[in-house]
Amino acid sequence: MLDPKIFPTRRRFLASLGAASALSMAPAHRALAAGWPDRPVTIVVPYGPGASNDIFARSLADLLSKDLGQPFVVENRPGAGGFTGALSVVNAPADGYRFLLMPNSIASFDSVMALDLDATADVTPVAQLATAPGSMVVSSALPANTVQEFIAFANGREEDTFYGYVGVGATQHQLAEKFRKLTGVKMKGVNYQGSAEVTTDLLAGRLHVQFSTVSAVRGQVEAGELKILAYTNASSAPGSPPAPTMAEAGVAGMAETQVWWGIFGPAGLPPEVVTPMNAAVNRALGDAAVIDTFAKNGAVPTPRSPEEFAAAIGSAVASAKEFVEFTGIVPGGG
Amino acid sequence: MDFLDHLALGLATALQAESLFYCFIGVLLGTFIGVLPGIGPTATIAMLLPVTYFLSPTAALIMLAGIYYGSQYGGSTTAILMNLPGEVSSSVTAIDGYQMARKGEAGKALAIAAIGSFVAGTFATFLIALAAVPLSSLALRFGSTEYFALIVLGLVTSVVLAHGSVIKGVAMILTGMLFGLVGTDTDSGMFRYTLGFYQLSDGLETVAVALGIFGISEILRNLEGGADSAGLGTARITSLMPSRADLRAAAPPILRGSLLGAVMGVLPGGGSILSAFSAYALEKKLSRHPERFGHGAIEGVAAPESANNAGAQTSFIPMLTLGIPSNALMALMAGALMIHGITPGPNVIREQPDLFWGVIASMWIGNAMLVVLNLPLVGLWVALLKIPYRVLLPAIVIFSTIGVYTVNNSGFDLYVLIFFGTLGYVFRKLGCEVAPFLIGFVLSKLLETHFHRALVFSGGDLTVFLREPISAAILALTGFVVLLVALPAFRRTRKQAFADSDD
Structure with missing residues (x-):
């Protein structure tokens, strides 16, 4: 292998001869970056x-x-x-x-x-x-319009409340678990292979909530079939459906994830x-x-x-x- | 009335010069990538996605849709001629199609596939126009419980697909299922059977497994037979076009396949694979001469091809009406719409009626183009069979290799291809059918995921599968099929059916 300290000199030399094609012979291990890219x-x-x-x-x-x-x-x-x-x-x-x-x-x-x-x-x-801020999304049919109402809904039920997520340990899973940790709300996670499946089950009422990016649910939110209860932090993108932040909704500490x-x-x-x-x-x-x-x-x-x-x-x-x-x-x- | 308005609006959009042009480009590209083994529509659409940025959203979707159903069309060509299914779903077509080709009826098989696809495409187009909205509610009614039942039915019917001994068929399904479990445990995130290869954490690549187990193993077997000049061991081509009697025999399977495929295509997930397999199993069940299946029965080509194509089209329904892409390909289509700022969802049909109905009408026009394009090409494709084996074999291996590599740009998948090519050869030597292996492989992960999820929802209560009406009905049907297989009378017919299936 060519010594990277020597090599640039050779390259400049060749370049000065106008041998541009020699560049294609240059091995990837060039340490200098003066002419990058x-x-x-x-x-x-x-x-x-x-x-x-x-x-x-x-x-x-x-x-x-x-x-x-x-x-x-x-x-x-x-x-x-x-x-x-x-x-x-x-x-x-x-x-x-x-x-x-x-x-x-x-x-x-x-x-x-x-x-x-x-x-x-x-x-x-x-x-x-x-x-991209995370959003807490529920079906429009769910009898909860704020984060606090959702917590009361989940805790007041006999049956289990389920949240859906894709990928163990992915951001949406982390957000849901962080929400559970911060609020102590009673809910169980259900694993999915793709966000489309989560949306299907949310629309069908099998799932109750998901934490996802806005883009994954925008179509259904605009059609009034799903609703966003809160964003995890303030910088929601222009054109995003309106909703308060978690901090405004009384849950502090969600913004870091x-x-x-x-x-x-x-x-x-x-x-x-x-x-x-x-x-x-x-x-x-x-x-x-x-x-x-x-x-x-x-x-x-x-x-x-x-x-x-x-x-x-x-x-x-x-x-x-x-x-x-x-x-x-x-x-x-x- | 509404229906006619919608159709008129759709045709007006689809018949614009721009739409016609991109529709043609789409089906042409689709046919070619379908013919090339391994280079699937998903990879092609992914590569073309940036190009669609410069088109209108309607033109973009028309072209991408054309590639999709065009490839379903083309995929059957190599399945019939060379036993190389480009797509998992066309592996069903390969069963009888390839046998027809070996008997010298390649042209007939290709023509029936083309006609069946066209009829199915026409049927699906009208079905979408009439019932897209009500059908989309069907997708919502299918939860994990219902899917589990559906997959169990699929696995059980695939026993019916197996030639020879039931034991071997079941063993192949189970072996396939074991390989399907390689990857990451869905619930805990633990790796299993990955043998320390992180490349296996997503599971084995389906394209590599399918091409290996069907294509490469077939080549190995042909080599063994010393087929060095005749080209793939197919007989002299006797007929290019189907006769009137052939058409009469193929018509009912085409209609049944179209209906079955159209309904199953709406379901998210494994719909397209299941529909081709079920359509084949159904025809075999209904046939007065089930012994012809596996030996070049024309119904065995007509039914799965129609189901395939109808399903390909109706799988647009959940994406366009609910915003739920039912497979990776539909997710790419959704991506193409999002590039243009259109979010797939219930609003598309209201806010972009010309896009929605235009794409649907273009599918019918595209299907007509495919027939016009493919029927004259039948002669050309059949001529491929005359290429000497020493030229064709390396070409097939090269295309398969490139196809497998480009799915993930992964060299590791090539080892997977080699492994399953060898494994498929061993299976064939042992007299085991590879089709049930593949269906077991494809369905096992889904079976496990849905089983697990259904139980999470039910709190571990197993009776949920019998309490939900849809799943109970499907499981009852499954029990019926098991009973049929177990009944002595059926066993006798089945034995008879496969009595001379030793080749």
């Missing part, structure tokens, strides 16, 4: 195409390509709840040509799934993209990459079309510095650990 950059979406992650990645990739002058290519690497795709970035060289776009579930691998990825050490936080999306690099990504990438992403987050894309998915852009983003990751990791302690769930196995 000088070839196409990959953004890994660790899920299948079509979902919010993918839509965000594609709308950002267009703007980043124009802004930074190199194609930004979205690559879908689904599997193992995002772990497969995340791992492909963790194991990539820290040269700024492979990024990961992922929600806060990256903080759950370690504590909830017992998969070997520490979100505070194995990745470099590059930029936070957006946050929230869905966000961010861009990560492999551990040890140099500031020569992180700084311009963070700046470019934050510029893209000001674009009207991007803001609109996020709003349609119930999310609000949150331009942050890498340091502020690192703090958000730390808080998500703590939230996942608190969930595991409260529920006593045994992590994945591995």
